[in-house]
Amino acid sequence: xxxxxxxxxxxxxxxxxxxxxxxxxxxxxxxxxxxxxxxxxxxxxxxxxxxxxxxxxxxxxxxxxxxxxxxxxxxxxxxxxxxxxxxxxxxxxxxxxxxxxxxxxxxxxxxxx
Amino acid sequence: xxxxxxxxxxxxxxxxxxxxxxxxxxxxxxxxxxxxxxxxxxxxxxxxxxxxxxxxxxxxxxxxxxxxxxxxxxxxxxxxxxxxxxxxxxxxxxxxxxxxxxxxxxxxxx
Numbered sequence: 001x002x003x004x005x006x007x008x009x010x011x012x013x014x015x016x017x018x019x020x021x022x023x024x025x026x027x028x029x030x031x032x033x034x035x036x037x038x039x040x041x042x043x044x045x046x047x048x049x050x051x052x053x054x055x056x057x058x059x060x061x062x063x064x065x066x067x068x069x070x071x072x073x074x075x076x077x078x079x080x081x082x083x084x085x086x087x088x089x090x091x092x093x094x095x096x097x098x099x100x101x102x103x104x105x106x107x108x109x110x111x112x113x
Numbered sequence: 114x115x116x117x118x119x120x121x122x123x124x125x126x127x128x129x130x131x132x133x134x135x136x137x138x139x140x141x142x143x144x145x146x147x148x149x150x151x152x153x154x155x156x157x158x159x160x161x162x163x164x165x166x167x168x169x170x171x172x173x174x175x176x177x178x179x180x181x182x183x184x185x186x187x188x189x190x191x192x193x194x195x196x197x198x199x200x201x202x203x204x205x206x207x208x209x210x211x212x213x214x215x216x217x218x219x220x221x222x223x
Contacts, residue, residue, distance in 0.1 A: 004155070033211070043156075043201065043213035056210050090155050092211075101146065102211060104155035 002027065004093050004105035012111045018079040021108045025072050025093030031055070032074035033102060034066060037088040049074050050096045078110075086112045116140075119202050119214025126192055127222050134200060134217040135186040142204030145178050145185040146211070150199045159200075160187070192221050 005024045013019050025032050033056070034046040048056040049068035068074045072093075078085055088109050092102035119136045126132060136145070144163055148156035160171050162178035162185060169176055175188045185202055202214040 006155075031209075035211075035213075042215045043203075045210055045212070048209070056208060058210075092155075100209075101158060101161050103158060104148070106153075106155045109153070 004091060004103055006089075006091055006105040006108050008108060009106065010109045010111075012113065013081050014113050015081055015083060017081050018077065019081060019110060021076045021089055021091075021110075023074045023076070023091035023093075023105060025074070025091075026103060029093040029095055029103075030072050031094045031096035031100075031102075032068060032072065033092045033094075034074070034076050035090045035092065036060070037090060037107070038086075043090070046076070081112045083112050086110060117202060117204055117212055117214040119217055121217055122215065123218040123220070125220045125222065128192060128194060130192055132189040132192055132196070132219060133186060134202075135184060136202035136204070136214045137184040138204055138212075139183065140204070140206070141182040142212075143182075143207055144205035145176070146203040146205065147174075147176050147185070147187045148201045148203060150201065150216075152198075156201055189219075192219075194221050194223055197221050 007022045031050045033048040035043050037043045045058040052068045063079045066076045088107045090107045092104045094100040094102045117136050117138050147159045150156040160176040165182045167178040173190045199216045199218050201216050203211045
């Protein structure tokens with residue numbers, strides 16, 4: 001089975017712009033979770049989508065949003081980018097059953113200038 | 114909110130030595146997971162623990178789910194240079210959300 005794929009791998013934006021990141025889960029997986037990883041804050045949960053609905057949400061501002069399509073692919077959008085949004089954004093997929101293991105993609109490295 | 118305390122933050126060891134790291138929390142978790150992350154890559158699952166008291170091995174790696182469900186440890190035996198990386202523990206709560214520790218950065222000197 002192919003693993004979790006994320007595109008693009010690297011992205012450079014300027015403050016005030018918006019960005020969309022994409023994640024394709026492992027075939028058959030219906031849950032996609034998004035995480036932000038920074039040196040200072042570590043890995044922090046953004047949100048989880050299951051069957052095209054947001055099922056869990058972390059403590060991030062409304063500038064961070066996401067969606068999931070009928071094929072389980074997910075996108076994450078960040079609007080009005082700030083310097084502090086520079087991070088590695090990781091998505092993880094699972095079957096969606098409670099406590100099922102999450103498998104991570106390679107991440108998208110976002111740099112905001 | 115739920116938090117995990119992972120220690121040590123970093124370790125510098127000689128090839129062949131054994132390594133031990135642990136995570137503790139004030140909250141109970143239903144599942145404990147251990148991941149390894151190489152630079153520029155996403156975390157890769159090493160071991161998953163689903164029951165209190167469970168002891169599981171994966172090659173040279175051994176991990177245990179604490180009896181209280183508030184802690185877990187990971188041991189690596191006979192370390193080799195490719196063990197270098199950052200190791201994360203993660204607790205999964207009843208809602209399925211993962212809470213991560215701050216990571217242990219492991220350096221192995223040949």
